[in-house]
Amino acid sequence: RIFIHNPKHDEMLNFVLYCVLLQVMSSGMEDDHIFHMTGSGADQDPKGVFTINRLTGEVSVSQELDREAINSYMLEVSVTDQNGKLVEGPVALLVDVNDQNDNRPIFKETRYAGEVLEGSPTGTVVMTMTAEDADDPRLQNAVLRYNIVRQSPDKPSPNMFYINPESGNIVTVISPTLLDRETLPTTQYELEIVAQDMKGRDVGLTGTSTATITITDKNDHAPEFTHSLFQANVDEGSTGVVVNLTVDDRDDPATGAWRAIYSIIKGDPTQSFEIQTNPDNNEGMLSLIKPLDYESLVFHTLLIKVENEDPLVPDVGYGSSSTATVHITILDVNEGPVFFPDPLQVTKMENVPLGSFVALLNATDPDVLQSQSIRFAVLRDPANWLSVNPVRGTVNTSANLDRESPYVQDNKYTAIFMATDNGNPPATGTGTLVIHLEDYNDNAPYVHPSVVRVCEDARDSVVIVGGRDRDIHPNTGPFKIELGKQPGLENTWKVSRVNNTHAQIMLLQNMKRANYQLPLVVTDSGLPPLSNSTEIKVQVCTCKKNRMDCSGAGSVRSNLMLLLGLVLLSLLCEYTVTLILLYLLSDISKCCTETQPKTPNSKQCRCRSTVARKNSLERPKPRKKPREEPGYVGWPVLFWLCRVEIIIEHGQDVQMFINDQHGRIIIRQNS
Secondary structure, eight states, X not given: OEEEEOOOOOTTOOSSSOEEEEEEEETTOOTTOEEEEEEBTTTBSSTTSEEEOTTTOEEEEOSOOOTTTOOEEEEEEEEEOTTOOEEEEEEEEEEEOOOOSOOOOEESOSEEEEEEETTOOXXXXXXXXXXXXXSXXXXXXXXXXXXXXXEESOOSOTTSEEEOTTTOEEEEOSOTTTOOTTTSSOSEEEXXXXXXXXXXXXXXXXXXXXXXXXXXXXXXXXXXXXXXXEEEEEETTOOEEEEEEOEEOOSOTTSTTXXXXXXXXXXXXXXXXXEEEOTTTOOEEEXXXXXXXXXXXXXXXXXXXEEESSOOOTTOOOOGGGEEEEEEEEEOOOXXXXXXXXXXXXXXXXXXXXXXXXXXXXXXXXXXXSOOOEEEEEEEOTTOOEEEOTTTOEEEESSOOOTTSTTOBTTEEEEEEEEEEOOSSOOEEEEEEEEEEEOOSOSOOEEEOSEEEEESSGGGOEEEEEEEOXXXXXXXXXXXXXXXXXXXXXXXXXXXXXXXXXXXXXXXXXXXXEEEEEEEEEEOOOSSOOEEEEEEEEEEEEEETTEEEOTTOEEOOTTOOOOOOOOOOOXXXXXXXXXXXXXXXXXXXXXXXXXXXXXXTOOOOEEOBOOOOTTOOSOOOOOOOOOOEEOOOSSOXXXXXXXXXXXXXXXXXXXXXXXXTTTEEEEEEOO
């Protein structure tokens, strides 16, 4: 059996020197027996704290013990022979480390902050301060006591506060009357607090911290005006700050108990004034928000009241010093004339004759106590349509009024006029004239779109066009859209009404792919109505499988009456050409040439023709005089000439060329 002798130990063995802690004995101990010890603190971390004498069984401490780090160790002791054979054990060895007062009390913070409302009753808890001690809480080593060792400043009493030695609660000791923020030498007090273990005995260890206590304000002082009467002068017609009202308030600045709220309680029936608080100095800024008129009232008297944002404490009220009187004197200035009405609105028909009367401007001088004259002038007239008599103020037209002008918005034209008095210095005023323009039917309608596309197959050739007009109702639609008065158009085209604004154009017979100018006449519904003879470009295209191909369409004027004026041929021509008049009435599909055969349906014509190379404007080579023979011509040519040759070629456009060297007229067209 293994016996453990003197298992007690103490944290006082905190030294590095080798120290015998206890002795382990074996009942059957022999000379060849050996003691062994294992566990935390022996052969396990932390290793080497305890050692055992292998022959005597004495357990010793070889390292410093710290209860706050490890408060106990669990070891095992056994006995073996020389060969390592277990003889006895193992036996558990529990080592408890007893506490020693080696830790001072420590406050969590080096400086604490608290506050208490001024006038608080005695015994009011301000704050709580606590410290911690790492020693064994079951022993007096960790039992703390608190004490105030210093108060700064120490006025009006060195013992304004008390700390509960056990709980650490700091309470007020001073009377509520003396705890007045406005009369105390400072609003912050600093206390030095000491915490001591061993229940505060002199042998105990101590820790120190500082508490800062702020005396907070309550609204126990009403704001008071620095003067009972304030005076100010202000020019009539002006706005802005008139006077700054100053107040005193003994409460804490930047708090609701100090911030002032001003109000006008009398003397402002028109609400022409307002007061705002300056946040920097708490002054009341009395401002004019509506201009005052000297001629109406010269003197104004206001009664102003001031209060705090926070309500006063129950035993404090607002006195007579919380109100003040403000006298304001209005100074006379020369005011500009005032237009009435402004704006002046009139209605006029556009295109009235020049010099027509438009309006009579009315402006009065507010300075009724002065005798002043007024002169009128145009300040802004965007289209320069108006003039004004400088004395009478009559407005007349100096140009045509045009409702469709870009200067007219929503049928209204706006001009601004100026009136100036003869004061010193002169003053001006402005007024607006708005002219509502009535529409006159002065804009002919037109067709939109101007370019349409149809298929060369008459069955698929239908397009929709619409009438448009810059005028307004009733001088616009319904529109009447019809074919022009060209002979033969009704055989190829048909125009029918779709609705009040649109018409349908139909191709009555198949046409070759080309560009055609179709004459139309569109008429509006105005009184009197206006008509417009116009043309739209019709592109006849090839349509296959819902696809329209217009890429090869040339420019043919199927309906154009082309007038060729006087052409002077003098170089090689022995006689003068006096007049050539060409009427193009239908598509030119064939021409008179030497090689063109006659057709049964061809009309007879005689022409002297020189056949030129196709698509070429080169001068033809000399050849024999061509014979005269009938050919197919889809249009008549009326001419009187001497030794002039007409050459008709195939090309892209109908054109006329004059060859001065040979006296030839060349007409090219696309067939």
